[in-house]
Amino acid sequence: MHRNQITELLNIKYPIFQGGMAWVSDADLAGAVSNAGGLGIIAAGNAPADWVESEVNKIRKITDKPFGLNIMMMSPFKEDVCELAAKLEVPVIITGAGSPGNYLKLWKEKNIKVIPVCPSTSFALRMERYGADAVICEGSEAGGHIGQLTTMALVPQVVDAVNIPVIAAGGIADKRGAAAAFMLGASGVQVGTRFLVSKECNAHQNFKDKVISSKDVHTVVSGLSTGHPVRSIKNSITNKFKKLEKKGAPMDDFENIGRGALRKAVVEGDIKNGSLMAGQISGLIKEELSCSEIIDEVINGAYDLINNFKN
Amino acid sequence: MTFEKVKNILVEELGLEEDEVKLESNLKDDLEADSLDLAEVVINLEEEFDIEIPEEDYPKFVTVKDIVNFLEK
Numbered sequence: 001m002h003r004n005q006i007t008e009l010l011n012i013k014y015p016i017f018q019g020g021m022a023w024v025s026d027a028d029l030a031g032a033v034s035n036a037g038g039l040g041i042i043a044a045g046n047a048p049a050d051w052v053e054s055e056v057n058k059i060r061k062i063t064d065k066p067f068g069l070n071i072m073m074m075s076p077f078k079e080d081v082c083e084l085a086a087k088l089e090v091p092v093i094i095t096g097a098g099s100p101g102n103y104l105k106l107w108k109e110k111n112i113k114v115i116p117v118c119p120s121t122s123f124a125l126r127m128e129r130y131g132a133d134a135v136i137c138e139g140s141e142a143g144g145h146i147g148q149l150t151t152m153a154l155v156p157q158v159v160d161a162v163n164i165p166v167i168a169a170g171g172i173a174d175k176r177g178a179a180a181a182f183m184l185g186a187s188g189v190q191v192g193t194r195f196l197v198s199k200e201c202n203a204h205q206n207f208k209d210k211v212i213s214s215k216d217v218h219t220v221v222s223g224l225s226t227g228h229p230v231r232s233i234k235n236s237i238t239n240k241f242k243k244l245e246k247k248g249a250p251m252d253d254f255e256n257i258g259r260g261a262l263r264k265a266v267v268e269g270d271i272k273n274g275s276l277m278a279g280q281i282s283g284l285i286k287e288e289l290s291c292s293e294i295i296d297e298v299i300n301g302a303y304d305l306i307n308n309f310k311n
Numbered sequence: 312m313t314f315e316k317v318k319n320i321l322v323e324e325l326g327l328e329e330d331e332v333k334l335e336s337n338l339k340d341d342l343e344a345d346s347l348d349l350a351e352v353v354i355n356l357e358e359e360f361d362i363e364i365p366e367e368d369y370p371k372f373v374t375v376k377d378i379v380n381f382l383e384k
């Protein structure tokens with residue numbers, strides 16, 4: 001078995017995280033991933049603290065292995081969720097969409113491992129200085145809210161800049177992507193879309209089927225002009241965003257269309273007016289497997305690829 | 312029939328609803344297709360109709376009708 005910085009740090013078997021996807025990453029999915037030896041992550045998204053608390057209580061019944069909580073720093077319930085996470089002493093906290101700031105100290109006092117998602121080298125360096133245990137570098141191949149840099153460009157630059165482990169994310173869905181990430185210097189990978197299409201994931205079947213049927217060019221980035229670009233699969237709602245962008249419409253117009261759209265896709269299976277947040281690698285995903293099958297293929301497959309490369 | 316096939320490809324490649332695609336729809340202004348989208352559509356048309364469409368013909372496709380007329384020729 002392969003041990004590395006990240007598996008040692010978190011006491012997990014395989015260096016793979018399941019991405020924190022709002023509405024998608026609940027206790028069932030995260031629990032399945034943790035039980036399979038990866039790091040399952042519950043996504044707090046914009047959910048209130050009581051939902052987060054019930055999911056954390058639930059995952060502790062599903063698994064005795066480490067798991068993470070992804071906290072979206074732009075959530076209206078940010079403060080409640082940040083304090084709750086400390087109170088519940090979740091093993092790992094992932095922060096996204098902003099800096100964890102002063103909460104980092106609070107969490108470290110509870111011996112929680114803190115891993116911020118970083119869009120740039122300077123951000124990663126700052127997080128390291130603040131005491132982060134590792135960083136996740138997510139390229140713009142990823143689904144959902146994205147940064148500017150691609151995984152291929154971002155990961156090696158951050159790896160060179162910081163001394164803490166780096167987890168690569170964005171565009172990774174199979175053993176080849178994982179092997180490439182390890183070659184870029186990453187200690188682990190975070191995989192989102194592939195786990196969305198897993199048997200244990202509660203996302204609506206329509207959404208999963210849409211990912212399975214989509215091709216390489218079918219995801220688009222919406223809302224660049226708003227400063228909060230989002231990658232999702234092309235449909236009515238992305239076409240509406242495109243029209244708004246051309247018109248130079250104000251932020252409110254985007255919000256009016258976007259409000260509740262992710263829930264529509266994930267929970268209701270509305271593939272027309274729902275926001276089908278998914279990564280560029282969607283086109284590669286052809287079948288729904290269990291989390292343990294995915295982890296085995298991605299991680300053990302990557303090790304085999306690397307070991308056999310010379311031949 | 313040709314229109315139906317073209318419509319299916321446009322729906323698939325541009326993330327449209329079937330009722331949004333009409334003969335008179337302007338590909339760029341109504342269906343939000345950029346040049347990359349259009350190239351993707353043309354490649355799919357080539358497969359569907361088992362023909363080859365020269366790149367210099369792409370600019371002729373302004374509306375859905377232009378595509379249908381081209382294919383029926």
